[in-house]
Amino acid sequence: MNLAWKDVAHQKLRFLATAAGLGLLFAIVLAMGGIYQGMIDDATLLVEAAGGDLWLVQRDTRGPFAERSVVPLDLEQRARVVPGVQWSRAFTTTTLQRSHRGQRLRATVVGLSWPDPPPIALEQGRPLRVGHGELIADLSLGLALGERLTLGGDEYVVVGTMRGVLASSGDGVIYVTNQDCARLQSYQPPEAVRQAREARQQQIEALPLAVGAPLRRQVGEQDLTAGLLAQPMVQAVVVKLAPGYSHEQVKARLAGWTDVTVWSTEEQRQLLLQGVVDKARQQIGLFRGLLAIVSGILVALIIYSMTAAKTREISLLKLMGARTRVVVAMVLQQSLMLTGLGYAMALLVARVAFPAFPRRVVVGTEDLLLGAAGVVLLALVASAAAIARALRIPPTTILAG
């Protein structure tokens, strides 16, 4: 006969309600870890998706994920002919925020090499087939296949959709060709152009005539040609090594070029993590630790109260000569049942609620196993005070009436 189980069965509703409360608490602890892992995944997804081994960025910069980086347009071709390089691709990215169908559309736009784009895992639709006017969008942006939208003054059509492709900001990613990405980077709405021109004219008119007149003519020409001559800006070039070539050897060769700095993919990844999510990681880690402590204290209090409520029964067992292990097992088993059921409820909450969170929550099998181990440990530690109390209950208590 399992006394712990019998007691639980006798007060099912109370036990279930307590486990549900604990489950919600455990779910928050899981969510904290999942949000952190989601931030890491989101932050590094673009680096991983680029698929390269080395990143060539502007000299003395840490690359496009950390700061402004512009590399020469011909860098992609130069890198391609270096021995040991299997392929090289230009990398461009920009963020955009537009109103679309009356709603805010905020996305990270990433350029793909054209006409040789890397493979992309599509949920629906097809890859890009023309160099301009097509895009592939993450489903989180709410864009439907075949939907048309105006970006940078041009019309684009959604030809493919992806799932779970997010940037470090948590925004959904849009893939277009590199050329389209550059257009979107340099695009300025007509009103912005007009206001900039007016501001420049006002500055020039304030200057002495001898200085201002030549400038006035130049500005007029710039206004005419600025849009036509806008150069696509490549922010970095991603390089994939050919099989059999040493990473260090190729890196050393590329690092000899005076106009670039070379980072490995892992270094880019680390830069991203340190730069984008480091503080958030510390914050979430601290919060998670506090929640774990709160959970521990709560479980300990609940188990202690449950044990205190059974003082007479424990006293009776002792009076009847029950071994210490019978009493200890009853307390421990109830603690394990409570935390185990709580954890199961947390998993249920995670399954139902986490996908609806605004940011991605990544909870892997390893996290679940660690969580289960943590819960068992918590149950054991939290039972200590209750067991100590149970062992102190004298058998004479039952005679007190």
Added chain:
Amino acid sequence: METIRAVSLTKTYGQGELAVTALSDVSITVDSGEVAALLGPSGSGKSTLLTALGLISLPDSGSLWLEGRQVLRDGRPVGDLAKVRRERIGFVFQKSNLIPFLTARENVSLALEINDRKGREVQARVEALLRYLDLGERMDHTPDELSGGQQQRVAIARALATSPAMILADEPTAALDSVRGRNVMELLRRVAREQRTAVVVVTHDHRTLDVFDTIHEMADGRFVEPSVDAASAS
């Protein structure tokens, strides 16, 4: 045959001027099949004696033998007292003190399970005991579904489950009306006769004194001449 023999049990609570002598050089012998009553006013020491005989609260000094085996020497335990309680002593209390989340059957089984006895043989014994005590129809009811008298009979069944050498009962009829109280006492006497169990009962209930074979009266921690004897009570 002598089941329990206690010699010169002494117990004092507190120290100095506040010291209260609960047992003062008390000796008692109870034979198998004998039903003995402990009478006396509150504070006379009868419950202290009962807990000392039950090896629950040990005396400061004195010795105790159970079925001829010494279990206390000069107030100190000889061997595992919890094991002796588990295997050889049954308890019945003023209130039934059944475990509320167990059925009558499980409450009785518990006494056997904590002795590592399990399986079909245990179930057969539990059912036989509950039928013996007229509880055959109430085996799967929890305590809150039983009357006070039924609860007390379940408690007696639990005390009997391990076939103990001795049953110690602390005012088992106090929470019952006179009819149910008498039924319980007659049941204890039947058990003592049929199972050859020594039964020691602390009681205030003079209406049932005729049930007892011997009556011990206590005052100020020692035995005194009984104000009533078993023969005249009957």
